Amino acid sequence: MIHGKSVLAIIPARGGSKGIPGKNTIDVAGKPLIAWTIEAAKASKYIDRLILSSDDDQIINVAAQWGCESPFKRPDELSQDDTPGIAPVLHALSMVPIFDFIVLLQPTSPLRRTIDIDGCIERCITQQANCCVSVTQQDKSPFWMYYIAPDGLLEPVVPTHDQVAVRRQDLPVVYALNGAVYVACCEWLLATKSFLSKETIAYPMPKEYSVDIDSWMDLQLARLLLKVT
Numbered sequence: 001m002i003h004g005k006s007v008l009a010i011i012p013a014r015g016g017s018k019g020i021p022g023k024n025t026i027d028v029a030g031k032p033l034i035a036w037t038i039e040a041a042k043a044s045k046y047i048d049r050l051i052l053s054s055d056d057d058q059i060i061n062v063a064a065q066w067g068c069e070s071p072f073k074r075p076d077e078l079s080q081d082d083t084p085g086i087a088p089v090l091h092a093l094s095m096v097p098i099f100d101f102i103v104l105l106q107p108t109s110p111l112r113r114t115i116d117i118d119g120c121i122e123r124c125i126t127q128q129a130n131c132c133v134s135v136t137q138q139d140k141s142p143f144w145m146y147y148i149a150p151d152g153l154l155e156p157v158v159p160t161h162d163q164v165a166v167r168r169q170d171l172p173v174v175y176a177l178n179g180a181v182y183v184a185c186c187e188w189l190l191a192t193k194s195f196l197s198k199e200t201i202a203y204p205m206p207k208e209y210s211v212d213i214d215s216w217m218d219l220q221l222a223r224l225l226l227k228v229t
Contacts, residue, residue, distance in 0.1 A: 002046040002125050008099035008186070009047045009117075011037055011068060012088045013107050014079040015056025020219060024054075024107050025062045029226035033213070034059065036110035036226070038066045043114040046121050047103060051096065053088045055079035071096060086193055093186060101125075102189060104182035108213040110222055112180040112205070120181040120203040130188040131200040135175040136210040143171050175202060178210035 001007060013034055017023040025032045041050045052063045055074040063070060072095045078087050089104055103121065105112070116134060124132035146154040181203065182195045189195065211222045 001048055002101075002121060005100040005125065006048050007044075007046050007101045007103060007121060008093075008096065009041050009044070009050045009103040009105055010089060010092050011041070011050070011052050011063070011105050011107055012085075012092075013052060013054045013056070013059050013063070014074065014083075014088075015054070015059060016079070019215060020213070022058075023213065023219075024056075024059050026219070028110055028219070029223050032062050032066070033110055034063055034068075034107040035066045037105050037107045037112070038063060038068045040112060040114045040117060041103075041105055042067055044117050044121075046118055048099065049096075051092065053092045086195070090190065090193065093190060099186055102184055102186050104184075104195070106179050106212075109178070109180040109211070110213070111209045111211050111225055113209060116203070116205050116209065117181055120183050123201065123203050124183045124185075127201060129199065129201045130192075131182075131184040131195055131197065132203050133183070133195055133200055134178050134181040134205045134210075135202045136178040136205050136207050138174050138176050141171045141174055175204065178205055179212040180205060180210060 013024040020026065024034045028036065041047055050068055052060065052068050052070045053074050054060050054070060055076055060070045074088055078091055093102065103117065120132050120134055142158050145157040147157065149155050184195055208225065211218060211225065213219050213222055
């Protein structure tokens with residue numbers, strides 16, 4: 001609880017990963033991947049209840065071993081490759097008593113720290129925002145990114161009047177979602193059905209804690225970083 005507001009945290013973890021089979025329970029530096037997120041969430045000063053949303057019995061059992069409850073089993077229709085990411089969150093909110101704030105913690109961000117979870121919650125509350133999400137600064141500017149047209153010509157992703165290359169130091173600093181922490185007012189989220197809107201504020205995180213495991217290369221990088229931290 002923070003400033004009298006109750007906080008629910010949800011870890012969404014479906015089975016059937018095709019990129020990395022068994023991804024959510026695969027060993028990462030001596031622990032199942034999902035355990036890193038469970039431990040960080042359980043150490044939070046503000047989270048009142050932590051739950052898992054999963055369709056997979058193995059994930060549910062592993063999560064239970066690490067102290068995360070599963071008050072329901074996610075329906076198969078909400079566990080498909082094309083299921084929108086917000087769908088399991090909205091389903092979870094319909095299955096448990098209402099809280100003031102919801103925290104979404106994806107298990108694919110094992111380097112995310114408790115300080116990042118609590119920092120994002122604090123920023124959302126203290127700035128009286130409806131939503132706050134974690135981001136990380138990007139090395140590659142979209143001003144240096146291009147599409148390749150059918151005729152082979154380069155088309156800038158961000159059109160400008162002057163296409164002459166400029167120094168990196170002169171380009172604006174840009175950030176991208178890192179997938180680590182999403183915080184929102186439950187009532188607002190139920191109405192908007194998205195964490196991203198014109199009202200969403202940012203919580204910047206260091207790049208070294210922002211690895212989002214989506215490929216085998218990401219997995220190896222996370223293993224390496226967790227062994228040296």
